Amino acid sequence: MSAGEGCRVARAGTAICDVCPRHCHLGPGALGACRARRSLGGAVVPEGYGRVTSIALDPVEKKPLARFMPGAYVVSVGGYGCNLRCPFCQNWEISQAGEKDVRWREVMPDELVSLAAEARRRDPRVLGIAYTYNEPLVCWEYVRDCARLAHEAGLVNVLVSNGCVEPGVLDGLAGLVDAANIDLKGFSDAFYDACGAAPGSFSRVRATIERLAADPTCHLEVTTLVIPGMNDSEGEGEAIARWLAGLGDVPYHVTRFFPCWRMADRPPTPVSTVRHLADVARRHLAHVFVGNC
Incomplete structure (x- = not known):
């Protein structure tokens, strides 16, 4: 580090x-x-370097990645902390926590890669490591160091992130991320304001998506969690899909919200809404998927 x-x-x-x-x-x-x-x-x-709160073996489709090594498994790892405060956060117990709020154990990069390599030895469907659950890039140095060792061991690296980072972070990860799913929370500064983001965050997320979409070494997919009354309009769905289409063949996931954290009193997104927005996206995108339905 x-x-x-x-x-x-x-x-x-x-x-x-x-x-x-x-x-x-x-x-x-x-x-x-x-x-x-x-x-x-x-x-x-990065005080959270190597402090792991969650580790599991997941199908790659759960990240979600629909068009990257289907049928593969990844060792998913997460820590604590996040640079957003989305009131609808699905993993708030760790993303909105600090070191004293959660149980964690230290897993250094060599140990994590050894765990993944052993999992692959037992099951050849295990192809790599996913950095996920909380926002992994708040400790991006850990992702970098693990990813370097993972490549040396012949493993792939998957990043699941909100994409709200400065270019220097992406520079530090260049050539190390084989696949990424970036959360596009909404399509306006106002929506990111509602997520407790700093000014300019919406622009940074778009820049991250644009950069990864243009990177021939990284497979990119994008996800939007559809929140009733916040980002569920046809106009917003149309704008997102049109913009993504301009970046190339980017698979897009439209996912159903369930009540949690500070929005526990809001009903789940109607399945019909999610499916309608997926149909709207298909006007522009070839590969659109629904989640949590």
Whole structure:
């Protein structure tokens, strides 16, 4: 792990985190809004590095990836923390948590890759590692270090992310991510505001999707969780699909919301709404899938 990457010094004793659009200004010992990065010794370090809260063996289709190595399995790993505050978060128990709120154990990159390699030895359908569950890029250095070792072991790397990161993070992961699913929460700054995002986050997410779509070494798919009364209009679905179509053949997942966290009082998205928005997307995209229906 390299301490201090993604960091600028604002003034004596204060560091600025450059991982995402929040650009947290952190005094000595202060924790970033993501709860996974801390200012130590004038540098912002990934305190959540190697702190694993969740690990499981999943079919790749669950990420969801519909058109990348179908039938394969991946060792899914997650930590804690996130740079968004989506009130509808499906994994809020870990994404909205800090080190003292959850149980975690340290799993260094070599151990994780060894676990995945052993899983592959037992079952050849296991092809790699997925960085998922919380927002993995708040500790992107861990993803990078694991991914390098995974490639050396002949394993693939899958990234499941909200995509709300600065270009330097993607530079650091160049050539290491074989497949990604990026959450496109909605299609406006206002929607990202509702997700507790920093100004400019919507633009950064679009830039991440555009960059990965243009990367010949990375298979990209995109997911939108459809929230009743928030992003379920035909106009918004049409705009998303039209924009994605301009980036190439990007598989798109339209997923049903279920009540949780701060939106536990809202009903699930009607299945008819999800299927209608999928049909709207198919006006522009060749590969559209529905989830949670």
